Amino acid sequence: MILFNDISQTVLLILSVGLLISTLEYLKKVQIFSPNGLLSWNVMQLKWTKHDQRSFLKPFFKLFSASGLTVLFSIRCLLIIGLFFFPLQSPIGWALISLLGASLLISSLATYYGSDGSDQMSMLIIITLIVCNLPVLASSKLREIGLWFIALQACLSYAVAGIAKLVSAEWRSGTAIKDVFSTKTYGSKKATGFLKKYPVANRFLCWNVIIMESIFPLCLFLPWEFALIFLIWGFIFHFFTAVIMGLNSFFWAFMATYPAIYFVNHQMSWHLF
Template identity: 85%
Template sequence: MILFNNISQIVLIILSVGLLISTLEYLKKVQIFSTKGLLSWNVMQLKWTKENQSPLLKPFFKLFSVPGLAMLFLIRCLLITGLLFFPLQSTVGWVLISLLGLSLLLASLVTHYGSDGSDQMSMLIIITLILCNMPALASNKLRDIGLWFIALQACLSYAVAGIAKLVSAEWRSGTAIKDVFSTKTYGSKKATLFLQKYPAANLFLCWNVIIMETIFPLCLFLPWPFALIFLVWGFIFHFFTAVIMGLNAFFWAFMATYPAIYFVNHQISWNLF
């Protein structure tokens, strides 16, 4: 059985780059958390107070002001920087990633309306790394289980997204990508004009995404040179999604799962062949 002891560390490093970028973005636009901002705690707290959430959360509510969140984001940057110097398997590294996970959980209370699949994937990876690297329980087998979970979750995410697109008439007819690029939030004027000029390209791109996402789990079982095609496709897909649509977080969150996919693919190949 193949054991790659540094795979978890590589996953964490890639994810940390994305978290650092998103945290710096929050610091730059921290005023959106002001009383007149889009994510004002005066509004965001209604989700928790109205639904009578656990009183254990209430002591943290005072944190969600502009100065409090700015401090939280600065601390997160320091935690991410610290993880570059302390291995995940060390006690200090585990404490740092645990505090990082706590900062993400706290911030999610006030950013839940602006969160997306990349936030969920990032949180899932962080929690998995925390649980599978606890100093008192950590073992190579437990770390392997964590990498399997991350890889399977990534493949499930792709497959579910692909199937959802497959049942969509807009995606099957080849208009979905052009329609998305035509929006103000995720749009691109140049991309829209290109797809309007070449409608066949839009049909090709739509079906390319549908097929590759739906069959993405095959990358776990195929010989590595063929599995690599899926990862290269995923890299290109997320890269251009980040450039054109501005969804930067998706790129780093899903790239962080690729070392785990590599690990699982090689373990399966080792046992099968």
């Protein structure tokens, strides 16, 4: 029998590893938030109106300095470490994840230009776990709904990404991956050289990603032996994306959804097979 608590805890632990890594990365490069830094609050606050700056943002002004964010990121590390010792369903565990969610929301005001889909997925998972494990409302049915929501959101993300690539001429022609690897930010000279030498490999990789992302939701309905193929593909895809492009946050954010997908697949199997 699959236990809701075990699956939810596994989702949280996998996500926590990724959040700890990304938070330590922020601490290492915290000077980008200094007045002369790339993400200086002097620049970041221009996104907001003067009324917003004077009202709800004003209390955070000092916090969004390099020193203030150093404190916030350090506290976040302690919260994440605490989650490895206190179960999500315990009052302390729920308080820790709630504070973690609050820290993510606050820091997002100063880091929105550097955020990506993995940050959105992480925040979505955190909020879902907080709501579905609220001590006064928590029930097995609510936790089940939370796991379904996480699994469906992951499958939706893959399918939307796959369809978006399908309508892209660069992806259909089989040049997109090589073009991405040729960039300075996400590039790799070795990978670019290989794909230039073997254009067939580039086309294969492009269509492999298009097809697998587009049909990824099938993993919810197929027998587990076949659904596992999609999860193995996803693991390999995100692993090499992290190694080659440096997008390690995507690896942990999406791996955290896989226990929920496993849970939903087995629930579907009980009804279909």
